[in-house]
Amino acid sequence: MRLVILDTSSCVAEWAAKYVLKRINDFKPGPNNYFVLGLPTGSTPYGMYQTLIEYYKAGKVSFKYVKTFNMDEYVSLPRDHPESYHFYMWNNFFKHIDIEPKNVHILNGNASDLVEECNNYENEIAKAGGIELFIGGIGPDGHIAFNEPGSSLVSRTRVKTLAQDTLEANARFFGNDISKVPHQALTVGVGTVMDAKEVMILITGTHKSFALYKAIEEGVNHMWTVSAFQQHPHTLFICDEDATLELKVKTVKYFKALSAVHHKLIEDEIPIEQSRIIH
Amino acid sequence: MTSSKIQQFTNCKILRNGHLIDEHLWVRGGTIIDPEKVFFDEKIKANLVIDCKGCIISPGFIDIQINGGFGIDFSNILDNIEERVDCVSKSLLKYGVTSFCPTIVTSPVQVYQNVLKRIKKRRGGAKGATILGVHVEGPFINIDKKGAHPPEYIKNFDSGFQTLLETYGSLENVNIVTLAPELHGSDEVIKQLNALQIRVSVGHSMANLKDGEKAVFNGANLITHLFNAMLPFHHRDPGLVGLLTSNNIPKDKTIYFGIISDGIHTHPSALRIAYRTHPDGLILITDGISAMGLEEGKHNIGQLSIEIRNGTAFIVGTNTLCGSIATMDQCVRLFRETTGCSKEFALEAATLHPAAALGISAVKGTLNFGGDADFLFLDEDLNVLSTWIAGECVYTTSNKC
Numbered sequence: 001m002r003l004v005i006l007d008t009s010s011c012v013a014e015w016a017a018k019y020v021l022k023r024i025n026d027f028k029p030g031p032n033n034y035f036v037l038g039l040p041t042g043s044t045p046y047g048m049y050q051t052l053i054e055y056y057k058a059g060k061v062s063f064k065y066v067k068t069f070n071m072d073e074y075v076s077l078p079r080d081h082p083e084s085y086h087f088y089m090w091n092n093f094f095k096h097i098d099i100e101p102k103n104v105h106i107l108n109g110n111a112s113d114l115v116e117e118c119n120n121y122e123n124e125i126a127k128a129g130g131i132e133l134f135i136g137g138i139g140p141d142g143h144i145a146f147n148e149p150g151s152s153l154v155s156r157t158r159v160k161t162l163a164q165d166t167l168e169a170n171a172r173f174f175g176n177d178i179s180k181v182p183h184q185a186l187t188v189g190v191g192t193v194m195d196a197k198e199v200m201i202l203i204t205g206t207h208k209s210f211a212l213y214k215a216i217e218e219g220v221n222h223m224w225t226v227s228a229f230q231q232h233p234h235t236l237f238i239c240d241e242d243a244t245l246e247l248k249v250k251t252v253k254y255f256k257a258l259s260a261v262h263h264k265l266i267e268d269e270i271p272i273e274q275s276r277i278i279h
Numbered sequence: 280m281t282s283s284k285i286q287q288f289t290n291c292k293i294l295r296n297g298h299l300i301d302e303h304l305w306v307r308g309g310t311i312i313d314p315e316k317v318f319f320d321e322k323i324k325a326n327l328v329i330d331c332k333g334c335i336i337s338p339g340f341i342d343i344q345i346n347g348g349f350g351i352d353f354s355n356i357l358d359n360i361e362e363r364v365d366c367v368s369k370s371l372l373k374y375g376v377t378s379f380c381p382t383i384v385t386s387p388v389q390v391y392q393n394v395l396k397r398i399k400k401r402r403g404g405a406k407g408a409t410i411l412g413v414h415v416e417g418p419f420i421n422i423d424k425k426g427a428h429p430p431e432y433i434k435n436f437d438s439g440f441q442t443l444l445e446t447y448g449s450l451e452n453v454n455i456v457t458l459a460p461e462l463h464g465s466d467e468v469i470k471q472l473n474a475l476q477i478r479v480s481v482g483h484s485m486a487n488l489k490d491g492e493k494a495v496f497n498g499a500n501l502i503t504h505l506f507n508a509m510l511p512f513h514h515r516d517p518g519l520v521g522l523l524t525s526n527n528i529p530k531d532k533t534i535y536f537g538i539i540s541d542g543i544h545t546h547p548s549a550l551r552i553a554y555r556t557h558p559d560g561l562i563l564i565t566d567g568i569s570a571m572g573l574e575e576g577k578h579n580i581g582q583l584s585i586e587i588r589n590g591t592a593f594i595v596g597t598n599t600l601c602g603s604i605a606t607m608d609q610c611v612r613l614f615r616e617t618t619g620c621s622k623e624f625a626l627e628a629a630t631l632h633p634a635a636a637l638g639i640s641a642v643k644g645t646l647n648f649g650g651d652a653d654f655l656f657l658d659e660d661l662n663v664l665s666t667w668i669a670g671e672c673v674y675t676t677s678n679k680c
Contacts (some may be wrong), residue, residue, distance in 0.1 A: 082317065090315045101318045101319070104319075
């Protein structure tokens with residue numbers, strides 16, 4: 001596992017965007033060689049999307065041969081609802097870039113058969129050759145995607161009932177009316193994300209600092225589902241200073257000492273495979 | 280262009296919901312479409328991506344009061360009526376007008392009978408702007424506020440609505456009727472026109488505020504060229520001008536008013552009074568006459584001769600104003616300069632407001648999804664760069680559309 005500690009959340013956005021840019025470009029995607037990306041929504045990755053759009057507009061990266069799989073979507077929320085993840089992805093990313101609509105995959109929370117929708121999603125991921133880079137954020141309770149505390153760490157894409165904490169946290173997006181918050185979601189499983197070749201998790205802000213501590217300093221625990229990625233061969237945690245507040249000084253110092261090595265990951269001239277050999 | 284092709288206008292600021300926003304405009308089959316649905320449902324991209332180079336995209340201008348232009352007077356055409364109307368509608372494209380209401384001033388009965396049936400409502404395109412229907416301004420007006428209208432043809436509702444029908448012949452192509460609400464029998468006439476979805480505009484009138492409010496209750500929702508040809512504002516009876524701030528009209532109803540912002544017909548200060556008291560109802564009109572687009576000298580309007588001196592049109596030998604020769608795009612720019620309003624507001628006063636007044640804002644006057652793709656490319660100073668109708672470029676200042 002690598003932990004990259006940066007000054008601010010905007011540094012996190014920029015670092016993550018640079019990393020995505022470099023991974024795509026090093027991959028040299030083409031008509032027979034698609035780069036498959038797993039994508040999150042929410043406020044944490046927003047800055048990364050903004051920066052990627054800038055890179056696209058500047059001609060630094062193309063998404064023509066990129067396939068995407070989003071992590072999750074609410075059940076029974078109209079697709080054009082401002083809180084739907086379709087709405088988020090369209091407005092904050094897809095409409096600005098050159099991605100082919102057929103290469104975009106987002107779980108359909110309005111499907112007539114939700115179980116079938118989830119199973120098909122797993123099949124689609126497999127058909128695309130698996131996910132090369134899965135980007136995620138986490139909740140203050142350490143959930144990744146909608147894998148709420150207590151989710152199986154080998155779970156696959158499925159219907160998930162949301163925890164009360166999540167409903168309360170989301171009520172502000174639904175006119176502070178908790179009854180309007182969708183209480184179910186479709187989500188990839190922890191196991192689905194674990195299958196990705198690489199996982200990059202973005203964590204910013206003091207309110208996520210306890211979750212980051214649980215994720216990396218304590219053992220693997222299904223009450224903090226993101227901790228499962230301790231056992232993934234290629235996990236990158238990218239966080240800001242605020243998110244480190246609950247970490248031990250020793251942990252922070254250790255990873256900061258390695259920062260020169262980690263920053264090589266986004267340097268233009270060094271092929272990603274080369275910098276990745278050193279852990 | 281086949282109807283299934285999708286155009287995506289990029290690198291532009293579009294006027295939507297009162298704001299100029301960085302957003303792409305998607306068009307298919309002459310209609311503005313929601314790209315999100317195309318992306319997720321149809322999983323296709325646009326066939327044609329058009330780089331707008333940072334320009335503003337506004338809905339096309341709608342002029343609900345225009346008497347003619349380019350040497351043609353809608354009230355005084357003797358032959359080849361269709362052809363001449365086509366000529367005006369095509370010439371208007373250059374000024375950003377994509378829809379208009381050809382306006383006929385007080386005229387002899389035979390003119391209505393002859394002309395009204397020949398100026399048909401029709402969709403716009405390369406051949407010219409959309410004709411929304413005729414605005415008949417008179418002859419049921421107050422002779423004391425005749426303006427440039429010939430007094431000998433002014434009429435009363437002697438037999439009520441029947442007189443109106445007999446005068447106009449057919450209402451099929453009529454969209455707006457300007458009348459003086461104080462005329463005897465106007466209550467019934469307004470109700471009847473309202474029932475036929477024809478808009479009633481009060482004007483050329485000596486009406487007091489009460490007359491105006493009654494007309495609104497009966498169905499009128501427009502005031503014809505505010506301040507012109509009506510009683511001047513008086514603090515004890517504000518007259519029709521008082522409708523702008525009346526609280527004695529239905530709560531859910533917006534009173535719209537045409538206003539000529541050519542810098543001559545309405546004093547800049549009067550423009551600002553109208554703008555600040557009732558911005559939501561403000562509609563820019565040209566009230567343009569046949570001489571619009573022509574040089575100085577003598578011309579005809581209705582049955583009268585007029586003269587252009589120093590960029591202003593008068594009745595020959597008098598100092599009576601008889602209509603504007605400013606074009607719609609000039610009116611928009613001048614209005615913005617005069618009032619200091621936002622670009623967004625100046626544009627909406629020539630687009631959304633007239634469309635809403637006519638009850639057609641679902642398809643005209645906005646860039647909302649499902650609306651007709653009638654729009655303009657404008658520079659930052661609101662000069663027209665190109666004009667588009669149903670997604671087709673029908674005028675451009677550059678060589679390519």
